[in-house]
Amino acid sequence: MPTDLDESQRSRAPRKDAAENRAALLDAAVRVLNDDVDASLEAIAAEAGLSRRAVYGHFATRDDLVREVLAQGSERVGASILDIANEDARIEIALYGATLWREVQHASVTAEFAVRGPHMDLVARALEPARAKLRETVRRGVRDGVLRRDIRPDQLARLIERVAVDVLTEATHDGLDARTGHTLVMVTALSVAGLAWHEADELVASTPELAFGAEPDRATTTARAPETGLSTRSEQEAASDRAPHTQGEDVSQAESERGRA
Amino acid sequence: MPTDLDESQRSRAPRKDAAENRAALLDAAVRVLNDDVDASLEAIAAEAGLSRRAVYGHFATRDDLVREVLAQGSERVGASILDIANEDARIEIALYGATLWREVQHASVTAEFAVRGPHMDLVARALEPARAKLRETVRRGVRDGVLRRDIRPDQLARLIERVAVDVLTEATHDGLDARTGHTLVMVTALSVAGLAWHEADELVASTPELAFGAEPDRATTTARAPETGLSTRSEQEAASDRAPHTQGEDVSQAESERGRA
C-alpha cells in the first residue's frame, strides 16, 4: 500500500498509478457519496475499482477520505463562485446558479455535508467567502432596487443557496439535460430573489453571459464561433428545442407529460 | 412490557399509561428524528422518558416505530393538504405553504424520509394524493395564466414542494417566530411559482385566508371570541412588532444593517 505518511526515506520514486488510484478514489467517493452520504468504504473502493484494504494505503481513515473530498469540493466550488462578477446583482445571482450547475457533482456532496454530520464546520469555513460574497451581492441588489425587500438580505441569500442546491438535486434526480438544468437553476434562483418569472426569463434570454456555453469571463482563447458566438440569437433558437415560441417560455403543456420514458 | 401483539386472551384491560407511553414515543421520535434521521433508539427512548428496553414493548422493531411515525406524519400532512381549496391557484399554493408550516414537525420528518432510505415508497404512496392535488393546482394556475409557463407544471410542482420544505428547515434552524415563518413559506412558494415579490406580498396581505391565525375553513365550532377572536385586528397589532410599514414589506435594512436613514 502507498505509504502516504513516510515520505521520509524513499529508495525509489512513488509509482504514478498510486496517484491515479488516489484520484480515482476521490472521484469515486464523490459519485458514491452523492447519493448516499454514509456509504460504506467498501462501496467507495469498489466504485474506484480497488479493494477496501487498498484504501488505507492512501487514507488513514474513512473520515480522512471524506474530509479530502469535502476540502477539494468546497475549495473548487468556492473558488468558482468567487470568480463571478457583474455590475447587475441579478446577473450575478443567475451566474451563481449557473456556476453551481456547472459544478453539480462537487456542489451536491459539499452541500449535503454542509448540513449534516461533523463536517459542517469544515465545509462552512471553506465556503464562507463564497457565502459572504453572495450575501454582499444580495445586499447590493436590494440597494439597487432590483431584488426583493420583503426578506432580510442575509436570510434571502441563504434561501437562494438552498433553493439552488435543491434545483440541482431535483434536476439530476430527474435526469434533465445540461442546458435545461442550466436555465432552470438560474431562473429559479432569480425567482426566489424576487423577480417575476417573465422578468427572470427575459433577463436570462437577453444576457449573453448567461447563455449556456458561456465561459465565466476568461474565454479559453479558442472555441469561439466566427460571427454569432454564443450570443443571444443562436441561444434562443437552440434553447427551445422545437418549441414555436419567441423565447424559451411556455413549456407548460408542450413537454408536460412527456418527461420520462 | 405492553404486549402489543397478543391481544388474544387478556385477563384484564390494558393500562391507560401504556397508550400514553406509546404516544409519547411517537412524539419523541418525531422530535428526535427531526434533527437526526438515524438517531439511536436509545436517544428516542430517552427523549420519551423511557428505557430502550421498554420501546420493544410497544414496537417490535426500530423500523416499526419509524414506519409508524411516517405513516402518521404523512397521513396527517397529506390530509391537511387535501383540505386546501380556493378558486385562485395562487392562493391555494400559498395555503399549501401555510399548511406545511403549520405541520412543520411532521412535515419535516416526512419530507426527510421522503428522499432518503428505504421508506421513500411508504411516504411517497401516502403523500401521492396530496402531490397530485398540488400538480393539478399548478396546472390550473398555468391555464388561468396566473402562474409561470416556463417550467413544466409537474416539475414546477415538485420544485414548489422542495422549496417549501427548504424554507421550513431554514426557518426552524434559524428559529424565527411562527408568524414570520408562516409568511416566509407562503411568499417563497409563490415566488417559485412565478410571482414577483411584490405581487406575492400583495396577494398575501390582501387575502384574509392567508392571514396568520386563519383557520383552514372548518372553524372549530367553539373557540371563537365574540368579536375579534383570532381575527385580523389583534393579529395585526402583534404582527408588525414595531415596524411602521403598511405591510410586512421592506425588512431589507430594517433589521439587517441599519445602514442609513
Next chain:
DNA sequence: ACTAACGTGCACATCGCTGTGCAAGTTAGT
C-alpha cells in the same frame, strides 16, 4: 389488596462497519 400490565436493568448474541497485521501476488521504476 390482589394481580396482571407495564417499566427497568442487565446480560447476551448478532450484525455491519472500521481499522490493522501479515503473507502473498502484481506492477512499475531504474
Next chain:
DNA sequence: ACTAACTTGCACAGCGATGTGCACGTTAGT
C-alpha cells in the same frame, strides 16, 4: 531483471447499534 511500490485477500479486534431473555420493581385495574 531486480526490487521497491502497490494491491489483494484474509483474519482479527473493536465499536456501536439492534433485538431478546430474564429477574425484579412499580403502577394501575378490579
